[in-house]
Amino acid sequence: xxxxxxxxxxxxxxxxxxxxxxxxxxxxxxxxxxxxxxxxxxxxxxxxxxxxxxxxxxxxxxxxxxxxxxxxxxxxxxxxxxxxxxxxxxxxxxxxxxxxxxxxxxxxxxxxxxxxxxxxxxxxxxxxxxxxxxxxxxxxxxxxxxxxxxxxxxxxxxxxxxxxxxxxxxxxxxxxxxxxxxxxxxxxxxxxxxxxxxxxxxxxxxxxxxxxxxxxxxxxxxxxxxxxxxxxxxxxxxxxxxxxxxxxxxxxxxxxxxxxxxxxxxxxxxxxxxxxxxxxxxxx
Amino acid sequence: xxxxxxxxxxxxxxxxxxxxxxxxxxxxxxxxxxxxxxxxxxxxxxxxxxxxxxxxxxxxxxxxxxxxxxxxxxxxxxxxxxxxxxxxxxxxxxxxxxxxxxxxxxxxxxxxxxxxxxxxxxxxxxxxxxxxxxxxxxxxxxxxxxxxxxxxxxxxxxxxxxxxxxxxxxxxxxxxxxxxxxxxxxxxxxxxxxxxxxxxxxxxxxxxxxxxxxxxxxxxxxxxxxxxxxxxxxxxxxxxxxxxxxxxxxxxxxxxxxxxxxxxxxxxxxxxxxxxxxxxxxxxxxxx
Numbered sequence: 001x002x003x004x005x006x007x008x009x010x011x012x013x014x015x016x017x018x019x020x021x022x023x024x025x026x027x028x029x030x031x032x033x034x035x036x037x038x039x040x041x042x043x044x045x046x047x048x049x050x051x052x053x054x055x056x057x058x059x060x061x062x063x064x065x066x067x068x069x070x071x072x073x074x075x076x077x078x079x080x081x082x083x084x085x086x087x088x089x090x091x092x093x094x095x096x097x098x099x100x101x102x103x104x105x106x107x108x109x110x111x112x113x114x115x116x117x118x119x120x121x122x123x124x125x126x127x128x129x130x131x132x133x134x135x136x137x138x139x140x141x142x143x144x145x146x147x148x149x150x151x152x153x154x155x156x157x158x159x160x161x162x163x164x165x166x167x168x169x170x171x172x173x174x175x176x177x178x179x180x181x182x183x184x185x186x187x188x189x190x191x192x193x194x195x196x197x198x199x200x201x202x203x204x205x206x207x208x209x210x211x212x213x214x215x216x217x218x219x220x221x222x223x224x225x226x227x228x229x230x231x232x233x234x235x236x237x238x239x240x241x242x243x244x245x246x247x248x249x250x251x252x253x254x255x256x257x258x259x260x261x262x263x264x265x266x267x268x269x270x271x272x273x274x275x276x277x278x279x280x281x282x283x284x
Numbered sequence: 285x286x287x288x289x290x291x292x293x294x295x296x297x298x299x300x301x302x303x304x305x306x307x308x309x310x311x312x313x314x315x316x317x318x319x320x321x322x323x324x325x326x327x328x329x330x331x332x333x334x335x336x337x338x339x340x341x342x343x344x345x346x347x348x349x350x351x352x353x354x355x356x357x358x359x360x361x362x363x364x365x366x367x368x369x370x371x372x373x374x375x376x377x378x379x380x381x382x383x384x385x386x387x388x389x390x391x392x393x394x395x396x397x398x399x400x401x402x403x404x405x406x407x408x409x410x411x412x413x414x415x416x417x418x419x420x421x422x423x424x425x426x427x428x429x430x431x432x433x434x435x436x437x438x439x440x441x442x443x444x445x446x447x448x449x450x451x452x453x454x455x456x457x458x459x460x461x462x463x464x465x466x467x468x469x470x471x472x473x474x475x476x477x478x479x480x481x482x483x484x485x486x487x488x489x490x491x492x493x494x495x496x497x498x499x500x501x502x503x504x505x506x507x508x509x510x511x512x513x514x515x516x517x518x519x520x521x522x523x524x525x526x527x528x529x530x531x532x533x534x535x536x537x538x539x540x541x542x543x544x545x546x547x548x549x550x551x552x553x554x555x556x557x558x559x560x561x562x563x564x565x566x567x568x569x570x571x572x
Binding site for chain 1: 293294296297298300301304305308309310311312313315316319367370371374378387389390391392393394396397398399400401402404405406407408409415445448477498502505506507508509513523526527530531536539540543546547550551554
C-alpha cells in the first residue's frame with residue numbers, strides 16, 4: 001500500500017468509482033442468472049412474476065425443478081463420472097511428472113518440459129478434433145485389420161475423458177511440482193539412513209508431504225473437467241455431460257430450470273475453488 | 285545396484301509422461317496434419333495435396349472469417365489489458381490485508397464458474413426481452429424492446445469478461461513484486477504520475493503484461509461458446525467454421541486444415557510475443 005503520495009480528491013474518487021463499476025460488471029451476469037432461478041415465469045426474463053422454489057423442487061410441467069428433471073440429473077451423473085476419471089488420471093500422471101521434472105536430470109529434459117506445457121497453448125477445440133481424427137483413424141485401421149469393433153475409440157465418454165485428461169494433466173503437473181520443489185530432500189535421506197527402502201521413504205515421507213497439492217490438483221481437475229466445453233463438444237457421443245446438455249437446451253430457449261442448475265453450479269464451483277486455494281496455501 | 289534402481293525409477297516415471305504426450309498430443313496433431321493434406325478423389329480414395337489449403341485461400345468467406353477472428357481477438361486482448369490494468373494496480377498497490385484477499389477472490393470466482401453459465405448470464409442481460417432492454421424502456425430511454433445480443437459489441441463484452449481473470453492474475457503477481465519505495469522515490473524526485481507509470485510501473489509489470497496478453501489472445505482465438513451464443517449465426521468465428529466442417533458437413537479434411545491454420549496463427553502470435561519480450565514459454569506459463 002502506497003502512502004504519502006499526493007493525489008487529487010477527484011482522481012481518488014473516480015478511481016474508486018471505476019473499481020466499483022468493474023466489480024459490478026463481474027458480478028452482474030452471475031447475479032442475474034441466480035436471481036431468475038427464483039422467477040415464477042416459464043421464461044428466464046422480466047417481468048418479475050414473484051418468488052418460487054419450483055425451478056428446484058417443482059414436479060408439474062412446465063414447472064419441473066432440477067431435482068426432478070431426469071435428463072439434467074443423468075448428465076450431471078455423466079459429468080461426475082468423467083470428472084472422477086479425469087481427476088484420478090491427471091493426479092497420477094501429474095505426480096509422476098512432478099518427480100520426473102523435479103528429481104531427475106536427463107538429456108532432452110528442456111524439450112520434454114516445453115512439450116509438457118504445450119497443451120496449455122493449444123486451443124481446446126483443436127485438441128478435441130485432433131484426438132477425434134487420430135482415434136478414428138486408429139479405430140478404422142484396427143477394424144480393417146482385425147474385423148472387430150473398437151467402439152471405445154469412437155466419440156463417447158472414453159474419448160471425452162482422454163481429451164480432458166490431455167490438457168488438465170499439465171495443470172496437475174504444475175501444481176504438484178510447485179509443492180515438490182519446496183520439499184527438503186534431507187527428510188527423505190534421514191528416512192533412508194534409518195533403514196527405509198527407497199520406495200518406502202517416498203511413500204512414508206515424500207508422498208504425505210505432497211498430499212495437499214495432490215488433493216488441490218484433483219479438485220482443480222474436477223472443476224476444469226466439469227466446466228470444459230470446447231474439447232468435450234468435439235468428442236461427445238450419445239451420453240452428454242452437463243455442459244453439453246445445458247448448451248443444447250440454451251440454443252432451444254429453455255425454462256428457468258437452467259438458471260437453477262447454473263445457481264447450483266456457481267455455488268459448488270465457488271466452494272471447490274476455495275477448497276483448492278486453501279489446500280495450495282496450507283503451510284507445514 | 286543403486287544406479288540400476290534409480291534408472292528403473294526414472295523409466296517408470298518417464299513412461300506415463302511419454303504415453304500421455306505421444307498418444308494424446310503429438311500423434312493426434314501429426315495425424316490431423318496428414319488428414320489436412322488429403323484430397324478426396326473418390327470413395328475412400330485420397331491423394332496428397334494442398335487442395336484443402338487452396339480452398340481456404342480461394343474462398344473469401346473463409347479467410348475473411350480467419351482475419352476477423354484474429355483482429356477481434358487482438359482487440360479483446362487490448363481491451364482486457366486496458367480495463368484490467370487499473371484494477372490489478374488497485375488490488376496490488378492500493379489495498380492490503382483482508383480487502384486485498386476479498387477483491388482478488390471476487391476476481392477469481394467468475395472464472396471458476398463454467399463459461400456456459402457466464403455466457404448465459406450475458407444472454408439474459410442483453411437479449412431483446414432481457415434485463416437491459418427492460419430497464420431502458422422503464423426509464424423511458426427506449427420506445428420498444430432493444431436487441432443488444434447478436435452483434436460484435438456483445439461478442440466483445442463476453443470475450444473480455446471471460447478472459448479478464450487471466451489478465452488480472454499475472455498483472456497482480458507482477459505488480460505485487462514492485463517495491464513501493466521505487467514509486468515513492470519517483471514522486472520525491474518530481475516525476476508526474478504518467479512518467480512514473482511509463483518509466484517504473486509498466487517496465488516492471490512487463491512480464492505480467494506479456495503472459496496475460498498471450499493467454500487472453502489464445503483463449504479468445506480458440507473460444508467457441510461466447511462468439512456463437514452472443515454473436516448468433518453470423519458471428520463468423522473461425523472455431524465455428526471448424527465445428528461445422530467436422531460435425532455438420534463431415535468434411536474432416538477441410539476441417540483439419542482449418543484447425544491447423546488456427547493452431548499455426550495461435551502458436552505464431554505466442555512465439556512473436558515471447559521473442560519480442562525475450563521470455564521463455566516455461567516462465568510465462570508458470571506466471572499464469
